[in-house]
Amino acid sequence: MKLNLCQVDAFTSTLFKGNPAAVVPLEKWIDDALMQQLAMENNLAETVFFVPSEKEGADFDIRWFTPEVEINLCGHATLASAFVLYTQLGFTRPSIVFNSKSGLLTVEKNGFNYEMDFPSWKPERITDYPDGIAEILGVKEVVGAYKYRDLLIEVATEEEVLNAKPDFTALKKTGEMLILTAKGKSVDFVSRFFAPSAGIDEDPVTGSAHSQLIPFWSEKLDKKRMTAKQLSKRGGDLVCEQKSAERVMMGGECVFYMKGEFEI
Structure with missing residues (x-):
């Protein structure tokens, strides 16, 4: 099995700054244990996977893995995923809706910036x-x-x-x-x-x-x-x-670093 990946520096306009994420587009979900192993092998803060969504109102289902665990929300890897979809995979609509364990997450392209609509978690x-x-x-x-x-x-x-x-x-x-x-x-x-x-x-x-x-x-x-x-x-x-008691916006730029292929 071969899988493609891109590595992107998020929340920065300068290569080697910001937060690097490995972005792995999938046609369908692979085994959870394999996703965790790939994240461990990449050894970045997050490896993100997404698949076309069957949920009404969503474009893609998205999941995030650190080298040790799956987490319920990740901003920089979501930003990186939107960047890859727009710049590498031909997505053209003004916004992308991801379905996640933290609900629906919308990313809008605004020039070079990508603005994410995320939940507001007031401590x-x-x-x-x-x-x-x-x-x-x-x-x-x-x-x-x-x-x-x-x-x-x-x-x-x-x-x-x-x-x-x-x-x-x-x-x-x-x-x-x-x-x-x-x-x-x-x-x-x-x-x-x-x-x-x-x-x-x-x-x-x-x-x-x-x-x-x-x-x-x-x-x-x-x-x-x-x-x-x-x-x-x-x-x-x-x-x-x-934006409201329930939602916040956070945004920034991304820089493309590399693309490659897993062979498993």
């Missing part, structure tokens, strides 16, 4: 979070802790986010996927994302984290339209909008 403040989390993250002080899917830790400055040096072994023991965030200087907010429990010490740019960051910062800054930067080594830039 709520918590007081019960792992002991010593500031020391585990290598930050001075926790301003606030919040939770939706992931643990969101707010710190005082952009510099603290940038200079954090997590102890990934200790963080993995907490079982948490963690968002570190602060108000930005040249952008509205900045973040980093750590998920050693899912096989990713640090994810370069994380769309699903922004499903939580956008409602968090929209309320905090009293703004609907915002800009964001993820301060990983590769870095990434996003435009964001709180």
